[in-house]
Amino acid sequence: xxxxxxxxQPQDLERFAAVQRLAYRCAETVAAELQPGMTERxxxxxxxxxxxxxxxxxxxxxxxxxxxxxxxxxxxxxVRALGGxxxxxxxxxxxxxxxMPFILDCAPSVRGYTADIGYCGVLGENRLLDKLMxxxxxxxxxxxxxxxxxxPLAEISRAVDRLCARHGYEPRHKAYPFETLAHRVxxxxxxxxxxxxxxxxFGLRNVTELARDAFKxxxxxxxxxxNSGARSEHPPTPGxxxxxxxxxxxxxxxxxxxxxxxxxxxxFWLDDDVPHVRRWQQRGLWxxxxxxxxxxxx
Amino acid sequence: MNDMSxxxxxxxELAIRQWGEQNTVTxxxxxxxPDCSHVWDAVAEQLSADFHVVAYDVRGAGASSxxxxxxxxxxxxxxxxxxxVIDTVSPGKPVHLVGHDWGSIQSWEAVTTDRLRGRIAxxxxxxxxxxxxxxxxxxxxxxxxxxxxxxxLLRQTMHSWYxxxxxxxxxxxxxxxxxxxxxxxxxxxxxxxxxxxxNPTQTRDGVNGIKLYRANMRQRLFxxxxxxxxxxxxxIVPTQDRFVTTDVLDELPNWVERLWRFDVxxxxxxxxxxxxxTAQRIRxxxxxxxxxxxxxxxxxxxxxxxRKQDSGKLVxxxxxxxxxxxxxxxxxxxxxxxxxxxxxxxxxxERSAELARLLDARAFAYTVDVGDxxxxxxxxxxxxxxxxxxxxxxNNAGIGMAGAFLDTSVQDWxxxxxxxxxxxxxxxxxxxxxxxxxGNGGVIVNVASGLAYTPTRALPAYATSxxxxxxxxxxxxxxxxxxxxxxxxxxxxIIDTGITDAVRFxxxxxxxxxxxxxxxxALYQRRNLKPQAVxxxxxxxxxxxxxxxxVGVEAKVGRWMSRLLPGALQRLARxxxxx
Numbered sequence: 029x030x031x032x033x034x035x036x037q038p039q040d041l042e043r044f045a046a047v048q049r050l051a052y053r054c055a056e057t058v059a060a061e062l063q064p065g066m067t068e069r070x071x072x073x074x075x076x077x078x079x080x081x082x083x084x085x086x087x088x089x090x091x092x093x094x095x096x097x098x099x100x101x102x103x104x105x106x107v108r109a110l111g112g113x114x115x116x117x118x119x120x121x122x123x124x125x126x127x128m129p130f131i132l133d134c135a136p137s138v139r140g141y142t143a144d145i146g147y148c149g150v151l152g153e154n155r156l157l158d159k160l161m162x163x164x165x166x167x168x169x170x171x172x173x174x175x176x177x178x179x180p181l182a183e184i185s186r187a188v189d190r191l192c193a194r195h196g197y198e199p200r201h202k203a204y205p206f207e208t209l210a211h212r213v214x215x216x217x218x219x220x221x222x223x224x225x226x227x228x229x230f231g232l233r234n235v236t237e238l239a240r241d242a243f244k245x246x247x248x249x250x251x252x253x254x255n256s257g258a259r260s261e262h263p264p265t266p267g268x269x270x271x272x273x274x275x276x277x278x279x280x281x282x283x284x285x286x287x288x289x290x291x292x293x294x295x296f297w298l299d300d301d302v303p304h305v306r307r308w309q310q311r312g313l314w315x316x317x318x319x320x321x322x323x324x325x326x
Numbered sequence: 327m328n329d330m331s332x333x334x335x336x337x338x339e340l341a342i343r344q345w346g347e348q349n350t351v352t353x354x355x356x357x358x359x360p361d362c363s364h365v366w367d368a369v370a371e372q373l374s375a376d377f378h379v380v381a382y383d384v385r386g387a388g389a390s391s392x393x394x395x396x397x398x399x400x401x402x403x404x405x406x407x408x409x410x411v412i413d414t415v416s417p418g419k420p421v422h423l424v425g426h427d428w429g430s431i432q433s434w435e436a437v438t439t440d441r442l443r444g445r446i447a448x449x450x451x452x453x454x455x456x457x458x459x460x461x462x463x464x465x466x467x468x469x470x471x472x473x474x475x476x477x478x479l480l481r482q483t484m485h486s487w488y489x490x491x492x493x494x495x496x497x498x499x500x501x502x503x504x505x506x507x508x509x510x511x512x513x514x515x516x517x518x519x520x521x522x523x524x525n526p527t528q529t530r531d532g533v534n535g536i537k538l539y540r541a542n543m544r545q546r547l548f549x550x551x552x553x554x555x556x557x558x559x560x561x562i563v564p565t566q567d568r569f570v571t572t573d574v575l576d577e578l579p580n581w582v583e584r585l586w587r588f589d590v591x592x593x594x595x596x597x598x599x600x601x602x603x604t605a606q607r608i609r610x611x612x613x614x615x616x617x618x619x620x621x622x623x624x625x626x627x628x629x630x631x632x633r634k635q636d637s638g639k640l641v642x643x644x645x646x647x648x649x650x651x652x653x654x655x656x657x658x659x660x661x662x663x664x665x666x667x668x669x670x671x672x673x674x675x676e677r678s679a680e681l682a683r684l685l686d687a688r689a690f691a692y693t694v695d696v697g698d699x700x701x702x703x704x705x706x707x708x709x710x711x712x713x714x715x716x717x718x719x720x721n722n723a724g725i726g727m728a729g730a731f732l733d734t735s736v737q738d739w740x741x742x743x744x745x746x747x748x749x750x751x752x753x754x755x756x757x758x759x760x761x762x763x764x765g766n767g768g769v770i771v772n773v774a775s776g777l778a779y780t781p782t783r784a785l786p787a788y789a790t791s792x793x794x795x796x797x798x799x800x801x802x803x804x805x806x807x808x809x810x811x812x813x814x815x816x817x818x819x820i821i822d823t824g825i826t827d828a829v830r831f832x833x834x835x836x837x838x839x840x841x842x843x844x845x846x847x848a849l850y851q852r853r854n855l856k857p858q859a860v861x862x863x864x865x866x867x868x869x870x871x872x873x874x875x876x877v878g879v880e881a882k883v884g885r886w887m888s889r890l891l892p893g894a895l896q897r898l899a900r901x902x903x904x905x
Contacts, residue, residue, distance in 0.1 A: 156684055193824055194674070196652055196681045278660075278685070 036267065040141070040215060041289060044268065045299045047136060048143035048287060052303055054078045054091075055132045055147035062151060064126055068093040068119035071132060079136050086224035087231040088135035088144050088213065088270075095122045099129045099148065099281035101203040101274075114203075118229060126152045129280050135231075135270075137224075140216040142234055144270035146285030147303060160275050160282035163195055165308050167273040168284070168297070169315075175264050175288065175295035181251075182260035185209045188273055189256060200276040201283070202255075210271040212241055212252035213287060264290040268298070289323075296323035330389065335410035336403055341389035342382045342411060345374035351616055352416040353608065355381040356408070358427020358454060359535040360502075360510075362388030362527055365426070368601035369608070376609060377422075380415045382407075384429065386534030388527050399534075399541040401457075404432040405441050412445055420447040422612045426597060427569075428538050430454025438553035438581075448615040450560040450608055453567055453594055455574045457542060459581055461550025463574045478573045485571050492539040502532035517568070518593045558584040560611045560627075562604070564592040576633045585629040586611065587638055591767055591810065603766065623714045626664050631686065634662025642666040642709065642716040644696050644753055645723030647674025649823030650773065652681070653857035654720055654864055659687035661865070666709060666716070667691045669723070696723045696749030706756035715760040718868070720771040721753035724791075726829030728842070731786040733833025739787060741830075746791035747798075754802055758811055767810035769868055772799045773860075776819040776881030779888040781899040787832075792817075796874075803873060814867045817885070818860045819878025820853040853878075 058074045075091035098105050104116040124130060128151060135144035150157050170191060174184040188209060192199040201209050214237040225232040241252035251259040254269060272285035287298040308314040332339050343363055353373055355366040363381035370379045383390035385407055386399065393399070412421050423446050425433030434456035436442045437449050464482075467475040492498050507528040514520045525531065559582045563572050572589075579585055588607060590596065597604045614620050620628075627638050641658040645651035647669030659665050659682035667682070667689065669675035675691040682689035690713065694705045709716065727734070727742045750772050761768035775792035782789055796815050803813035826847040831839045855878050867875045876882045887895045 159684055190827075193648065194677070196656075196677060277681070 036215075036289070036291075041298060043139075043141040044143065044213075044287060047138050047141045048145060048299055049301070050082060050084075050138070051134050051136050051143040051145040052147065054082075054134060054136070055145060056303060058132060059130070059147065059149050062124055062130065064124055064151060066124050067121050068095055068098075069121065071095075071124075071130070072119040075132060075134050079134070082136075082138075083222075084136040084138055085222050086137035086142075086216065086233060087226060088137065088142050088234040089133075089231065090226060090229040091119075091132065091134040092117070093119045093133070094131045094281070095124050096128045096130075097279035097281075098122055099131045100198070100276035100279055101200045101281060102276075102279060106200075106203050124151055127154055129154050129157045129282070131281065131283060133283075133285065135234075137216060137231060137234065140218040142213050142216065142231075143287065144211075144213060144272070144285055145302075146272055146274070146283040148282045148284075154280065156277055156280040157282055160197065160277060160280060161304065161307065162311065162313060163197070164273065164275065164282060164284055164304065165313055166191060166195075167275075168304075171271055171273070172288065172295055172297060175290060178263045178293075178295075180261050181210075181254045181264055182256055182258065182262075185254060185256040185260060192275065195275070197275040197277050199274070200281050201272055201274040204272075204274070206253045207255040207257070208253050209256075209273060210254040210269045210288070211238065212265075213268045213270050214238075214241065264295055266290050266292055294324045332389075333410055333414050336406045337398070338385045338393055338407070339391045340382050340385065340407055340411060342380060342415065343370075344415065345370050345379040346377055348378050348415075350376070350378050351612060352378045352380060352419065352421040353612060354408075354412065354415070354421045354423050355379065356423070356425040356429030356433055357381070357384065357387070358425075358429045358431075359538060360528070360532040361427070362525060362531050364388070364525060365522075365595070366597055369597045369605045372601065372605035373608060377612065378416070380411065380421075382411050384432070386537065387531045392530070392534045396537045396540045399537040401432055401435040401542055401546075405436050405439060408432065408436050409442055409445070412442065420445050422446075422448045422450070422608075422615065424450040424452070424608055425454055426452045427454045427594070428535070431457060431542075434459075434553070437555045437557045437559070446557050448558045448560065448611060449555075450562060450611055452562045452596055452604075453564060453570050455570065456553055456581070457546035458550035458553045459577065460574050461547045462552075463577055464547060465550070466577075482571045482573060485569060488569070489539060489543055492536050493543070498536045499533040502529050507532060514595070514598075518595055518599065520593075520595050520598045522595075522598055552581075554581050554583075556583050558611075558615055559586070560607065561585060561587045561629075562596065562607060563587065563589045564594060564596045565589050566592060567594045569594050579629050579632070586624055586627040587629050587633075588627050589638060600765075621714075622712055626688065626714065634660075637662035639663040639717040640666070640713055640715070641718040641720070642668060642757070643720040643722055644668045644694075644749060645773075646678045647671045648678075649825060650818065650821060650857040650860045651720070651722040652678045653861040654722065655679075655682055655689075656685060657858075657861040657865055658718070659685045659689060662687070663718075664688040664713070665690070666713065668694050668696070668705065670695050695745075696721075696752060697744035699748075699752055702749075702752035702756060706760065710760055715764045715766075716757055716768070718769045718771065719753060719757040720773065720864070721750040721795075722771075722773040723749050724773065724775075724825070726785075726825045727787045727832065728785045728829060728846075729787075729832030729834065730783065734787050735832070738830070738832050742787050742791055746788070747794050750795050750798060754798065754813075758802065758806055761811045762806070762809045765809075767812070769812045769814060770799075770802070770806075771814045771816060771864055771868070772796075773816045773818070774799070776817050776876060776878065776884050778815075778817050779876075779881070779884040780895055782901075782903065783899055784901075784903045799874075812868075812871070812873075814864070814872065815874045816860065816864055816867070817874065817876045817881050818863075819855060819876070819881035819884075820850055821855050821857055821860060821878070822850045822853065823857055826850050853880075 071093035072091045131148045133146045245251050250262045269288045271288045274283035284304045357365045363383045366381045373379045386392040430451045431454045467479045641663045643655045646655045646667035655665050665682050667675045667678040672693040679689035679691040694701050724746045774795040777789040778792040778796040799813050799815035831842045860877050863875045863877045876885045
């Protein structure tokens, strides 16, 4: 059976949420261990070691880490030639300093269920990063409320672009391959193996699913890549979407990434218990009654 | 009114002159080399309306007596003299000290040593750095040995050639005696544009003052000691000073706790070339120290962090709520300026100001329709009142309009010209007047367009409005030249901003307009020229004294074609690119 055709059951969502929590636990654990002088590669290796110890058997992509102005995709990393496939994307030798923002991005798969998360922070304090992280709340509310209304994905993406312009931020997710605001995540078959292949740090099975979706979508008029382009001019397709708005202002970038669940008539975040939401709650930014962003009552 | 009196001090007799009411706050003026206390006459007259003003001839100068030995000109003796003067003219209250050139050098000694602790309420320093600070500055550069720092050192040395020359036995005194004293007023007029009366004691001032250099320079510059002060210091920097470069002063925050800084485009003898301005700065500062009421200008002049290129400047940008305007606002904020975001959209203006604050700038937001004459007058008045006269005004607010001339209604024209032309006229008119009245120059930047060069049937109204802005700027530049107010016109090409979301396509229905907007947006996005490019070009034009900048290859080509191939441009204008 092709898992693409299987509609998601509550137990599937529970498994996806468990992997997403594992991924965030990894990011929070490694973030707490970061020290001045560590390189992006050190951070990425620690994340991978965490996953190896936790029984992660595959990935969408191996862990990424960006430090300093690389969080805003400044310099080589921002080159968009070749559709955004740019080796500068990979963890490099940039060393962490006090006051420097960082982003940890990882996408583990466990027994066929995949998460893809983004986590940002700073060693010490950074006012710009605080502001970006505060403002990221608006993007989370905007995206889910428009997805609930089943607005075309390209229209939602353009609304995100406009919100960026209003805020004065650069939409840095446009430096990702295919200017991706979000991409689909599919359920893989659980073959029981402890290891799976990856190519150029991307998990072969997950990328194959994405390619299969792209192929199928081309015939059916939808795209597994969600951006502002014409190919995303369709209502949200049911399934899971890893949404990753990434903002940049001067030399500082910030993002979150989490799974959005789309059904035939609804859309909702897989899990509200994620670090950035807890941060907004702590800072008093989280609305007391979040309007039209919750899951519809069953 | 200035009675001269004499007092004894440390083996010499000092001549003191006083103006104004004795029972008010005392301002003490200390002259430099090769001057005497008369150099302060114009400033003293002005200040005498508000304060008790005192100027004295430093030992060796003017009507004071002159010890023979070089050692008697050491800074410790000069501070002893200053203490004698202060004890005589203001025995009960601390004085506000103002020093120029060597008068400033010895005042640094006074505010950083114990002899006059508690006797000096504030200090205004003009063109005379602390020698010990300069010594540390030199040492730091020699130690770092970085090419840029050594270049700074070399530049300062070139400006200080005379200090070395003064160490040569006989040379400088002989020059003064051979007739330099007669030539001096002419040299001041030639080099500095200052018309000063011949000073009867010029030869004596010139010859004796050499001993100041000989007694102090070598020891202080090469064996400096750490000198700090908690006295509030107002630093006034004439940026065209031939004798003192400003690099040394950038390290002043390391030594001074409370520091305010004003840069002024003037030469070395500021109190002769700009007496009104100098008196105003002293008056403001003294009043602030006495009352605690910090004027907006002083708030802006307060040194808060490391010095940046535009620290202390006030920059106003219209249409600052988005696109090119917001980028320019942020670019100046990053260079340390205080910025004013003006926009018709209050929320957008406030957001831009908020972003500027994140870049550590002081930022203010105002909501105004730039085409509304009365509203703009109110704005200009409020800015002058609350923040002072802007140093740079950027008339950027503009709207887009496309479509055939015959489809453009009178209302369309009025709407477009209201913003694109009247906005620039009001902004230029009101703020140029403020800049001229202030007398310290300024810059007006008017944002035109690459279409100011290139006629087109696609955007006749817009291109016309922008060509008018360019011509207005050219005329204004000529008129304001003598007032040292520069006018820069900026002609951007296809810049990817929100202007395409709001551009009005005349002669179309709503659906067609949406379609064309989307097409225009797609074209602008493909061109991918960002507002940051315009901001960079404007900074570049301001830094390098350019009158006009075209941004983007399409604007540059248009500019050259308008000069070399106007006929071809006219034929190209027939293409309707907006369809």
